[in-house]
Structures are given as C-alpha cells and as structure tokens.
Amino acid sequence: MQKKIRRMKMRISIMATKANAELNNFAGFLAQEVSESMRQSGNGGFREAAFTQLAIEYLTDVNETGNARVCTAVHRTKSGSRLRQINGYGLWDNYETLDIFIADYNGTGIPYVLEKSSTTASINLALKYLNYMNKGDFNATEDAAEEREFQQNFISLKENLLRVRIILLTDGIVRKGMKTEKMHAGDLSVFTEIWDLERIFQIWSSQRKREAIEINIPERFAQKIRCLSIERSKKGYISYLSIVPGQLLADLYDAYGSRLLEQNVRVYLQNLGKVNKEIRRTILESPEMFLAYNNGISATATQLTVINDESSETGILKYIKGLQIVNGGQTTSSIYYARKKDRADLSQVYVQMKITLIDDDSQMEKVVARISKYANSQNKVSETDFSSNQAFHITLEELSRTTWASPVTGYQQTRWYYERVKGQYKEEINKAHTSKGKTDFKDRNPPHQVVRKEEFAKFRNAWYQAPYVVARGSQKNYLHFIEAEGKRTPTREYFKETAAIALLFNAGERLYGRKPLAMGDLRYLAVPYALAWLNYYTEGKIDLQEIWHQQVIPEELEAVLQDVLMNVNQYLQDKKPAEYALVSEWAKREICWQELKRYAPKNWGIALLSIRHLYRKDDDKTTTDEGALNAISDLSIEEWEKIEQIGKETGRLTLIQTGAISNIINNLRRQKPLTEQMVEMAAGILQIYNGGMRRR
Missing domain, CATH: 3.40.91 (Restriction Endonuclease)
Structure with a gap:
C-alpha cells in the first residue's frame, strides 16, 4: 500500500x-x-x-x-x-x-x-x-x-x-x-x-x-442551495433535484445572458406566447404560487460539487461547471425580465430544478437532445427545434453573424440572419430597449433576410432538384435535408450560395404573385418545382456567388424565371394523373418531378441563351477570391487609416466596420495574415468606399 x-x-x-x-x-x-x-x-x-x-x-x-x-x-x-x-x-x-x-x-x-x-x-x-x-x-x-x-x-x-x-x-x-x-x-x-x-x-x-461557465454559488451569489442526489446511473450520469430561488436564476441570467441557453432549443419568446404571459402574471400577481404552477427547469453540467450536510439528508450545491439550461429557458428569461422591466419582487419566487451531471463529453449532444425532446411541453416544440444544437446549425449561425452582404442601395451592409432557435430574431430586437436600437438592428439584419432552419432546408432541396420533398411539408422536408446534409461542416461559400438561392426563391414567390393577381393557387408547389427545373436545365451553372455579391436577381434571369413559373404552374394543373384527387398529392411523388424533366426549354419556348452570361466560369471563384485579396493587400496602412477617417467623418461606416479596419491595420502592422472574416469585411468596406464615399 x-x-x-x-x-x-x-x-x-x-x-x-x-x-x-x-x-x-x-x-x-x-x-x-x-x-x-x-x-x-x-x-x-x-x-x-x-x-x-x-x-x-x-x-x-x-x-x-x-x-x-x-x-x-x-x-x-x-x-x-x-x-x-x-x-x-x-x-x-x-x-x-x-x-x-x-x-x-x-x-x-x-x-x-x-x-x-x-x-x-x-x-x-x-x-x-x-x-x-x-x-x-x-x-x-x-x-x-x-x-x-x-x-x-x-x-x-x-x-x-x-x-x-x-x-x-x-x-x-x-x-x-x-x-x-x-x-x-x-x-x-x-x-x-x-x-x-x-x-x-x-x-x-x-x-x-470557449471556456465553460464555472460558478462557485455560495461565493459568487451568496446562496445556499440544497439538493438531493440520485445514485449514479450505469449510463454515465447522475441527477440532482433542488429548489432554486428566482433571485438566483435572475442573477445567473444577468451575469451570463444567452450563454446559459446555448443548448436550449429556443430563446425567450418575450410575452408573445400564452405561456410566457402566464409566467409573467404569476410572478407579478401570485409569486408565492410560482413553484406550484411552474413545471421547473432541466439543466446539464459537466462538473458539480456537493457538500454533505450531516444535519440533513440533502447536500449543499457549491460548485458547478458547464451549466446549461436545456429546458426552462422561458422560465429563466421571464423571471429575469420581470425583475428587469417590471421591477418585480422575486423574494417569494422559487423554481424546481433538475441538474443532470454528464461526465462523458461524447454523450453530451445525444443526452441534451433527448432531454429537450422529452422535457419540452410548456410551449409547443416541433421536431425541427430538437436538432437546433447540432454542430451544423451552430456553424451556420456563426457564419450568418460574421458574413456581410453588399449594400443594394446606400452604404449599409447587411447580414442574412440564420435563426437557429425559434424566436431568436424577435428576441434580439426586443433586447434593444430603444426605438433607435431596434431600428439599427433591423437595418443590419433586415426582416426579409431572416432564414429559419426550415426555410434553409426548403431553399436547398428545391434548388438541388428535390421539389417533391419540399411539397411534402416543412417538417418532412427538413428531416430529409438534415439526413442528406446535416453531417457536413458548412463553409462561408456554402452559406452565401444558400442565401443566393433564397434570393431566387423569394423572387419566384414575388413573380408568381398573390391573390387576386396571382398566376393561380399553387405558388407553394410551382416555385420549388420551377427552381429545380431551372437548375436542371442550366446544368447547375448559374453563378450563385455573383448573385450573392450583387444581392439582386438580374432582370433577364427574372424574365426567364417568370416564364418557367407560368409553364410549371400549367404543367401541375394539366398533367395531374386521374388517380390523384389533388395536385398537392401528386406533387409529393418523385414521378411528378421525373415527368417535368421531360419538358425541355424548347418545348416551352424558353430561351436560356439569354442568361448564359450569368453562368459560372470554372475559375471564377478562385479569380474573384484572389482579386479581392489582392485589392485588400495592395492598400497601405496609411490608405486604410484614410478610409477609416473618411468613414467616421461622413458617417458612412458603422461602428463594426471601423472596428474591423482597426483590426486589419493591426494585422498589417504585425505582418499577420488577414482572417477570412477580415477579408469579408474589408471587401464590403472597399465597395462602399469606391462607390462614392471617397468623393464626398
């Protein structure tokens, strides 16, 4: 020994x-x-x-x-x-x-x-x-x-x-x-x-x-939280049950914000939903009944320390690492905002909390997904929400926050906002407590450029020739998409390409029209089928990166798309086999797409020659990337400083853009390569500068 x-x-x-x-x-x-x-x-x-x-x-x-x-x-x-x-x-x-x-x-x-x-x-x-x-x-x-x-x-x-x-x-x-x-x-x-x-x-x-959240609860928040532990499971987890003061939950959200909810399937839905209104009403009118009415919180952690209390069968929760509120984000946020906005007294508000300690990192994503699926019942959660925490969606969210689109008019660069979690966009708007703050956020992230997970799946499945899957409905389409593409690691080019498809899809919906001036009643079917047909007969050569760069659909491409829509709409109505009572049922079958592919452009009198100049050249991407990088690298530090100064004087550059220039200058001084995000920002800034800012 x-x-x-x-x-x-x-x-x-x-x-x-x-x-x-x-x-x-x-x-x-x-x-x-x-x-x-x-x-x-x-x-x-x-x-x-x-x-x-x-x-x-x-x-x-x-x-x-x-x-x-x-x-x-x-x-x-x-x-x-x-x-x-x-x-x-x-x-x-x-x-x-x-x-x-x-x-x-x-x-x-x-x-x-x-x-x-x-x-x-x-x-x-x-x-x-x-x-x-x-x-x-x-x-x-x-x-x-x-x-x-x-x-x-x-x-x-x-x-x-x-x-x-x-x-x-x-x-x-x-x-x-x-x-x-x-x-x-x-x-x-x-x-x-x-x-x-x-x-x-x-x-x-x-x-x-990124570092995990680490909290010494008695030291940081002066709270003594008692908990009851359940013996360790053979599956590698142990659970703790506790009653937590509402004041502590508000303090946690105050200190860590949305970091606490990174594994949650949705963000706070403000007081828009019936359940959230009831949570707020209980806090304000019957705080002593909150524990009885509320379903409680489910959380996970990677490390946890409980001190034994000899005078009781319970222990005292001292230290917790990797805390994530998996179910109960609505409760946590509602309590915080009740204190913040309504000045609510939380002294009588208590919440039941179950903490699951998972010490095997490889099992974390799987366990969290299942806790979300089985625990969420307060507000309806769809199957698509349960996959929100997959690496695929997290990467898309990160790309959407750091990828800036060229301004269509004026000088304001914008983002295509990927809504990984239900209600995320509205929550970010509501975080801005002034009208100006809300307006500034929407200027940078226009509502028409918000893309939900289900829409992202719809755009890609339509363009990549699975319109019959799109026709099966949002959830089935999404699950098909995740099965096909969810294992890949999205790149910035992938994200831009999809935003360009979104521009095409939105243009298709606009061209099809709405009642009473619409082509018909089949817009939800005609648009995905038209995009699939267009991509099929152009052999995937339409330059999506150029559409991304311009942020508009060229007039000649719109004209072709309109012709395609009219013919596809007619096809769906006239060619439906008799055994299908509804067009929508036929459109869900792959045979509908296979039959449509037999109608070549010459059958419909569509001249694809008019858009050949919009096709992608094989070396376009490399040439464009190298050209952008060369244009950025050719500028001296003094020239970047001049751009920064003019941008500030004219107000044509945002705080984010001037901050980006400072970081670019710093890297150039230190002879460090520019990151992909810096190149992206620099290209947009130069477009604004060359577009008229320097002549002011």
Whole structure:
C-alpha cells in the first residue's frame, strides 16, 4: 500500500512539474510575442497596449469577447498618480454587453503571483473610468481621438446595455479562490473577470475552445442551495433535484445572458406566447404560487460539487461547471425580465430544478437532445427545434453573424440572419430597449433576410432538384435535408450560395404573385418545382456567388424565371394523373418531378441563351477570391487609416466596420495574415468606399 501511495505521489509530482514547465514556456512565449508585436508596429508602441491586443485576440478566437479593440486611456491626478484607466473595450452581443479591459503587464517572461491588492487596484481604476463615462462630463480632460470615439459610442449605445464586464488581463498568476463581485455603476450591472497567465494559457493550448461557465454559488451569489442526489446511473450520469430561488436564476441570467441557453432549443419568446404571459402574471400577481404552477427547469453540467450536510439528508450545491439550461429557458428569461422591466419582487419566487451531471463529453449532444425532446411541453416544440444544437446549425449561425452582404442601395451592409432557435430574431430586437436600437438592428439584419432552419432546408432541396420533398411539408422536408446534409461542416461559400438561392426563391414567390393577381393557387408547389427545373436545365451553372455579391436577381434571369413559373404552374394543373384527387398529392411523388424533366426549354419556348452570361466560369471563384485579396493587400496602412477617417467623418461606416479596419491595420502592422472574416469585411468596406464615399 505504501509503495502505491509513493508511486501515486510521484506521478502527481511529475504531472505538476510538467504543467509548471509548460506554463513557464508559455510565459516566455507570450513575452516574445508582445515584443515582436511592438517591433512590427514600427514606432515601438507601449508594452501594455501590445499585450492587451494579443490577449484580446485570444479571447476573441474563443468567443469570450467580440468587436474588441485596444483603447489606452490613463487619467492622472495633479500629482501624477493614476486616477482611472482602461486599456481596451468591446461592444458586442448585439451591443448588449460592454467589456472594459484593464491590463497589468509585467513582461519578464517568468510566471509571478499577482497579489490581491494589485488586482483590486486595477479593477477599481477601470470602475472609476466607467463611473466617469456614466456621468458624461468629458470636457474635463483632453482625451485622445480613440478615447473620444469610445465615449461617443458609449453614449449612443448605453440604453441598450444589459451588463458591463470589467476584465483584468495579466501575465501574472492570480491565486485561486480570489472572489469576484457584482457591482453597479448607475443602473448598469457590473461583473469582474480575471484572465491571468494560467487562463490565457488554457485557451491558447486547448484548440481555442470557449471556456465553460464555472460558478462557485455560495461565493459568487451568496446562496445556499440544497439538493438531493440520485445514485449514479450505469449510463454515465447522475441527477440532482433542488429548489432554486428566482433571485438566483435572475442573477445567473444577468451575469451570463444567452450563454446559459446555448443548448436550449429556443430563446425567450418575450410575452408573445400564452405561456410566457402566464409566467409573467404569476410572478407579478401570485409569486408565492410560482413553484406550484411552474413545471421547473432541466439543466446539464459537466462538473458539480456537493457538500454533505450531516444535519440533513440533502447536500449543499457549491460548485458547478458547464451549466446549461436545456429546458426552462422561458422560465429563466421571464423571471429575469420581470425583475428587469417590471421591477418585480422575486423574494417569494422559487423554481424546481433538475441538474443532470454528464461526465462523458461524447454523450453530451445525444443526452441534451433527448432531454429537450422529452422535457419540452410548456410551449409547443416541433421536431425541427430538437436538432437546433447540432454542430451544423451552430456553424451556420456563426457564419450568418460574421458574413456581410453588399449594400443594394446606400452604404449599409447587411447580414442574412440564420435563426437557429425559434424566436431568436424577435428576441434580439426586443433586447434593444430603444426605438433607435431596434431600428439599427433591423437595418443590419433586415426582416426579409431572416432564414429559419426550415426555410434553409426548403431553399436547398428545391434548388438541388428535390421539389417533391419540399411539397411534402416543412417538417418532412427538413428531416430529409438534415439526413442528406446535416453531417457536413458548412463553409462561408456554402452559406452565401444558400442565401443566393433564397434570393431566387423569394423572387419566384414575388413573380408568381398573390391573390387576386396571382398566376393561380399553387405558388407553394410551382416555385420549388420551377427552381429545380431551372437548375436542371442550366446544368447547375448559374453563378450563385455573383448573385450573392450583387444581392439582386438580374432582370433577364427574372424574365426567364417568370416564364418557367407560368409553364410549371400549367404543367401541375394539366398533367395531374386521374388517380390523384389533388395536385398537392401528386406533387409529393418523385414521378411528378421525373415527368417535368421531360419538358425541355424548347418545348416551352424558353430561351436560356439569354442568361448564359450569368453562368459560372470554372475559375471564377478562385479569380474573384484572389482579386479581392489582392485589392485588400495592395492598400497601405496609411490608405486604410484614410478610409477609416473618411468613414467616421461622413458617417458612412458603422461602428463594426471601423472596428474591423482597426483590426486589419493591426494585422498589417504585425505582418499577420488577414482572417477570412477580415477579408469579408474589408471587401464590403472597399465597395462602399469606391462607390462614392471617397468623393464626398
């Protein structure tokens, strides 16, 4: 036994030594990266700013922040001591979250312990800066241009903010257990986070995966949550039952927002649904009955610590990692918004919660999907919603938020908003608490460019010659699509191609018309069949990437599509076999499509020659991509700075676009390649610039 203990201690010692060696190496690497960044900047720069830029890049890569940039602002007293300070900021999450970065950089390349007094002092400097911003008295100091820009953005977006995070970035090591507290600056909730050398190393070395939510409940929220555990199942999970105060749920949503609901099949549906209205009414009128009326919450976790309580059969929930509310997002969000908007008293609101601990990551997606399917009953959930958390849909959602379409008129770039979860688009609009905020969001994400999962499936199945599947209805069509394409990893080109098909489909519906001026009653069948026929007889050569680029359907293509629609509509009515009572029943059969393919363009007098110039050339994509990249690379840093300045002066570039230019300039200075997203943004910015902005 003693030998086993000695061997175990030796293994632990070796592992600790190895971990320390890796951390030591990373500390040296980080210092070298900062020095190299300063060298490449050309003017030396400040070490603290270079470190902040590097740390922001690491956090952006794992989606821990967004739209972030360096902004060094140090205000001093008359004696020269620091009064308030920030080193960067990020306005993101639909401008709902403001991240304020404060840096404490040593730069020796050797790990060291950052004492609590230093972390507190740094966080207080950032908090004082936030209070200064809240007061809005910016005439007292001679602020730099980048700082004034931040101040202006803060003023215009302040009403949209739900939370502020003060994030300390340091190359030191902060002792475990250092408490982070929730504070307030005016009406804003303020949370503190510390990204020290160890945490930065973890995301750098973990293939850039986002950190899971980790919560020490008694320490963070001063709550004592009792729970009852069920013995571990042979299937690799253990369940815990608990009664949770509504105040804690509201605090959790306040701190983590939609991150808590990433595995939920839908987002908060506001008070539009009957069930959500009843939840709100109960909170406001009968809070003491909430526990009796509500079905409760189902959550999952990857790690969980329960402290035994000898005086009771229950334990006390202390620590939880990877918390995700799988069923009960409506309840959680309703409680939060009741407190936020209605100033509701939650002292009598309690919710039943079941937490399932799943320690096998490979089983997480499967178990979560089944919990969603079997637990959701409050608001009706379709089969399509249960697949919302598949990697395929998550990737499409990410692509839709970072892929910008060229402006059709004016200068506003827009996005094709992929609604992965039911109600997501409306929820994002409602998060903007002002009319201007709602309008700005809809300008960037127009309602006619919202694509639901079912529509995405309809567009692709129609174009890729399965119109008979589309005719079988939304759910069957979707399940067919997921079976065929759900295992692939969507690319940006795939997403753009589908948006172009959406433009064609929408044009088809518009050309077919609505009653009383419609071609007939079969629009829902004629449009998918017409698109399938068009793609079949053009041999898949229509250049979808060019349609994406232009964001409009050329007139000659519209004319051909209209002719196709008229003939397909006639075909569906005239050629239906007698054994089918309804056209819709015949359209669901593959034979309907096979018969339609026998009608060539010459049978209908359709001249496809008129659109041959719209066909894709085999090397078009490569040429276009290389051309765009060359145009971007040919611009000097000075030229990008000029574009940024003109964009700000004329108001023709958005906050996101000017932020993108700053990141492009930073990469060019450091001779780092531009990311795909940067190239995408740069191409759109250049189109606006060359389209008239520079002549103003």
